[in-house]
Amino acid sequence: MSSDLPSQPSRRNALKCLAFGGAGTLFVLSGGVLTPVQLALGASPEEMSGTPLFLQISDSHIGFNKEANPDVAGTLRQTIAYVNAMPVKPALTIHTGDITHLSKPAEFDLAAQLMSELKITELHTVPGEHDVTDGPGTEYFSRFGKASDNKGYYSFDHNGVHFVGLVNVMHFKPNGLGGLGDEQLEWLESDLKGRSSSTPIVVFAHMPMWTIYEPWGWGTGDAGQAMSYLKRFGSVTVLNGHIHQIVSKVEGNITFHTARSTAYPQPTAGNGPGPGPLVVPSDQLPKMLGVTSISVSQHPLKATLADTTLV
Incomplete structure (x- = not known):
């Protein structure tokens, strides 16, 4: 699915099917190719096609308590339960931002408590804009700045x-x-210099690293420069959150993938007055908090997405 064709009806229909919140994405490394797999299937060893490599969680928004989801801690716990039920667990968890909703100490405390229940030893994070509402991100960096x-x-x-x-x-x-x-x-250019082009690269940030919908700020203005440093690598996976829905694109050897939120859905690009929590009937919310199965082929490099709800 490319965001370069915003008026194409098939794309809009696909986005409506894949748009809403979810539990997270598990990535396996098989034959040098990173493949996202459905968390629910990860509980069954015969469904795993490679060694579990890492889990992506995004946009937990701990502290949010509005109508769109008054129990964001509960839906994060449900995500954690999926992961802990897996017989073979990945070594890493990556959280792509908006761990909290207002970057308050109590919100970070609760998020840390919940994430500590994950039976995965290594956690890596990047901040979302909700994690640095004070500007310098004092609370975020005091918790996650050491790395x-x-x-x-x-x-x-x-x-x-x-x-x-x-x-x-x-x-x-x-x-x-x-x-x-x-x-x-400049740091990124230096970091990548001297690395073999056959090294698989995973880039993770909060906001999308390509422009999905500029009127809503769904993109990164200077991402093109970063991508120019990555084009020579044979396998690059770019992971983001922020928009609370799956949109994927492949450009050459670079696969872009935005993750679902564990908190609440947002509208698809251009539908409604702007981005923000999307309120749905309470009995429909569980159907919109799903997990995703994604397969990636190497020749040609192509992503195929399918959505599975939590109910």
């Missing part, structure tokens, strides 16, 4: 994969687009 030396962006290697966490919620561009900034872009 990045309080810069927010950093990299690490695991199981032959190079992971790069980026921050695009501290320097906003016109129309509310995210921004990386010159300093971070």
